[in-house]
Every structure is written in structure tokens, then in C-alpha cells.
Amino acid sequence: ELKVEQNPLFLSMQEGKNYTIYCNYSTTSDRLYxxxxxxxxxxxSLFVLLxxxxxxxxxxxxxxxxxxxxxxxxxxxxxxxxxxxTYFCAGSNDYKLSFGAGxxxxxxx
Amino acid sequence: xxxxxxxxxxxxxEMGQEVTLRCKPISGHNSLFWYRQTMMRGLELLIxxxxxxxxxxxxxxxxxxxAKMPNASFSTLKIQPSEPRDSxxxxxxxxxxxxxxxxxxxxxxxxxx
Numbered sequence: 001e002l003k004v005e006q007n008p009l010f011l012s013m014q015e016g017k018n019y020t021i022y023c024n025y026s027t028t029s030d031r032l033y034x035x036x037x038x039x040x041x042x043x044x045s046l047f048v049l050l051x052x053x054x055x056x057x058x059x060x061x062x063x064x065x066x067x068x069x070x071x072x073x074x075x076x077x078x079x080x081x082x083x084x085x086t087y088f089c090a091g092s093n094d095y096k097l098s099f100g101a102g103x104x105x106x107x108x109x
Numbered sequence: 110x111x112x113x114x115x116x117x118x119x120x121x122x123e124m125g126q127e128v129t130l131r132c133k134p135i136s137g138h139n140s141l142f143w144y145r146q147t148m149m150r151g152l153e154l155l156i157x158x159x160x161x162x163x164x165x166x167x168x169x170x171x172x173x174x175x176a177k178m179p180n181a182s183f184s185t186l187k188i189q190p191s192e193p194r195d196s197x198x199x200x201x202x203x204x205x206x207x208x209x210x211x212x213x214x215x216x217x218x219x220x221x222x
Contacts, residue, residue: 030208042200043213088152095207096142096165099152 002027002093006100013079013107021087021103023072029091032065032072037086037102046087047074079107113214115201121220127189130217133182134203142211143176143186144200152200158184159207191221 003026013019023032031050035043047056049065049072056063060083062075072089086104090097114133122128134141143155156166158178166176173192178184188195198218202211 033210035213042215043202045210045212048210092208095140095159096154096157097211098154101151 002029002091002098004089004091004098004100006087006089006103009101009103011103011105013076013083013105015080015107015109016078019076019079019105021074021076021089021105023074023089023100025070025072025091025098027070027093029067029070029093031092033090033092033097034063034072034074035088035090035099037088039086043088076105079105081107081109083107113201113203113212115199115214115217117217118215119218119220121222122191124192124221125190126221127187128191128195128219128221130186130199130201130219132184132186132201132214134184134201135212136182138203138205138212139181140204140207140209140211141178141184142202142204143184144202144213145197146200146216147197155186155199157207164207188219191219193221196220 005024034046037043047063052067054065060077065072084107086102088102090099116131140159142157145153155168156176161178176186198216200216202213204211
């Protein structure tokens with residue numbers, strides 16, 4: 001069974017600084033997904049990473065995938081308040097998604 | 110498309126009562142998933158369907174839970190009888206294929222008292 005671990009679980013960011021969230025997974029994952037969830041809301045898809053070395057960027061967020069290390073990272077550049085949310089990574093194996101525990105991000109001034 | 114539509118958004122029920130959660134997937138999506146989210150256990154996959162057929166229900170907690178997908182545009186998750194420990198947010202998600210990007214509904218917040 002695919003296990004997905006994220007760290008840190010909680011991240012307090014200062015506005016304007018850069019941070020990274022790490023996502024490790026236990027066995028082969030066909031794809032790697034990043035989702036965002038605002039409090040009391042649904043999950044919003046951010047990135048889908050399909051292959052080793054894949055890098056995707058949207059605004060201040062950049063995600064990458066290293067399948068050999070079984071590691072994905074979500075890098076936040078120059079954090080701003082509206083990035084406060086919980087970020088989940090999810091691996092897929094045998095046609096189902098396994099989610100990490102989530103990283104709750106709070107951006108402070 | 111309106112996205113994945115779930116109803117009700119909130120449900121409060123008494124222990125022992127039957128609860129039915131409903132989901133309309135995105136049109137054209139062949140895979141449908143039911144997830145449960147709690148603080149203690151995070152996001153858990155309960156069951157998934159492909160082309161209306163249940164493929165993997167290994168995440169269904171116990172016999173009190175059942176799910177159906179009578180057609181491509183509708184699915185239900187039923188809990189009978191409900192218990193306080195079933196209190197959680199239940200999400201429905203759909204995707205074009207099982208192993209592709211899943212789109213989530215707004216969720217149903219279930220409280221069993």
C-alpha cells in the first residue's frame with residue numbers, strides 16, 4: 001500500500017520569504033498530485049506531476065518530482081497572506097489516490 | 110460544467126438514524142470516489158467506482174456503510190445506522206479515468222449526535 005508522508009505538518013511563514021514543503025512516498029507512484037484546501041472548503045487541484053524531473057509552476061508555487069528519491073517538493077516563493085491554507089500531496093498507485101496528512105500553512109506579516 | 114455536486118452540504122442526525130449522502134460527478138468522468146476527512150485520520154478513501162461499477166471498497170469502515178452508483182451521473186453513500194464516530198466531512202470526487210486528476214465536490218459535513 002502506498003504511504004505518503006508530508007513535512008512539516010505545520011508551517012508558519014513570514015511574508016516575503018521562501019519555504020519548501022516535502023512529500024515522501026513509500027512505493028512506486030504513477031503520478032503525484034498537489035491540492036490546496038482552505039478552511040471549511042473543498043480540495044482544489046494545484047499540480048499534477050507525471051514523470052521524473054517534472055516541474056510545474058503557477059504564480060508563487062512550484063512543484064517538482066524526483067521519482068528515484070520518491071520525493072516531491074512544493075516550493076513557495078515570497079510568501080503572501082493569501083497562500084495560507086492546507087496543502088496536500090497525493091500519490092497514485094493501483095488506480096487510487098493516497099493522501100499525505102497535509103501541511104497547514106499560516107503566513108504572517 | 111458546475112463541477113462535482115454534493116448534497117446535502119450539512120447533515121445533523123441522531124445516532125441510529127439512516128443517512129444518505131448524494132453526489133453528481135462531472136459529466137464525462139468515468140471514475141467516482143468517496144472520501145472521508147477527519148482531524149484524526151485525515152483523508153481516507155472509502156470506495157471508488159469505475160464506469161458505475163464498484164472497484165475497491167476496502168476502505169468502507171464496516172457493514173453500516175454502503176455505496177451505490179446506479180448510473181453515470183449519480184451516486185449515494187448510505188450509513189445505517191449512524192453512530193457519533195461517523196461524524197466527518199464526506200467528499201465525493203470524480204475523474205476522467207481512475208488514475209487521473211480528481212475533482213472534489215464541496216463535501217457534506219455530517220454530525221451524528
